[in-house]
Amino acid sequence: MSDTDEFLPDLDLAGIKGILPHRYPFLMIDKIVQIRKEGGAIGIKNVTANEEYFQGHFPEMPVMPGVLICEAMAQAAAAYTAYSENVDTEGQVVLFMGMDKVKFRKPVVPGDVLELHVKIETRRPPVWKYSGEAKVDGKTVAEAEFKAMLTRPK
Template sequence: MEVTSDNQTGETQPGIDIDILRVMEMIPHRYPMLMIDRVTNVVANVSAVGVKNVTINEHFFQGHFPQRPVMPGVLIVEAMAQTAGVLVVHTLGSDAEGKLVYFMSIDDARFRRPVTPGDTVHIHVTKLQHRRNVWKFKGEAKVNGVLCAEATFAAMILTE
């Protein structure tokens, strides 16, 4: 169900939820580079929330860092981009499924708190701009409502 406004009360209904199987139909990423487990509250052309359940079994924890495992910041930004990719495909429809998307810029990235095994990261992405096949987003990664990372990023979806 999309977010809709009730004209009488002004209340909104939540967006749709997308499970991992549908995520894998929508974007081309696979293990070990698939950084989201599901996407919730997807509102076409507006916003979405990716969910990543971080476990000690993640491949990157073998070397980052064995004594104190921390999810690399670049992978948190990648999770933001993948969440945005699902939002783009949901917005554009099935013709966009599985298309490659390339980063064009990452601006104002800030890492405020480490993400560690056992954390559930909620990746909030909001569309800022869309022109032709270039999309710009604001992303925030939160654990238990606490901001861990944020960035503004642009990506290009290949339409060929």
């Protein structure tokens, strides 16, 4: 069995909160599943009508903002990295460094279960580069490549 076949236990909301500093209303993931030591993971975001951003985006046709889908991918990637690589995030935050090849394919609406497929492409701690794909019902709704770094707040 190779490292890419080694699955880790799922990460629940309490575990995510132990890794990420994000809290309501900006915590964009509910759990992480199918966590492979080296092969990526899937974050889950249950999209509900109670999300604050739906009040203004858009009242007549609620659509999850694309930037928040990207944020959800980044949070899933950060939690996956810290968990699978035993990175101590105490007193540190993960910051976006850049995004490339971002594409939005379909709207994400209340009631959707957003699957955030993330994978580390390269690593040079404290910087990681990722690929991400967001899916609903097995269909791609967004994709991106992005970089993030772990740093201490100033």
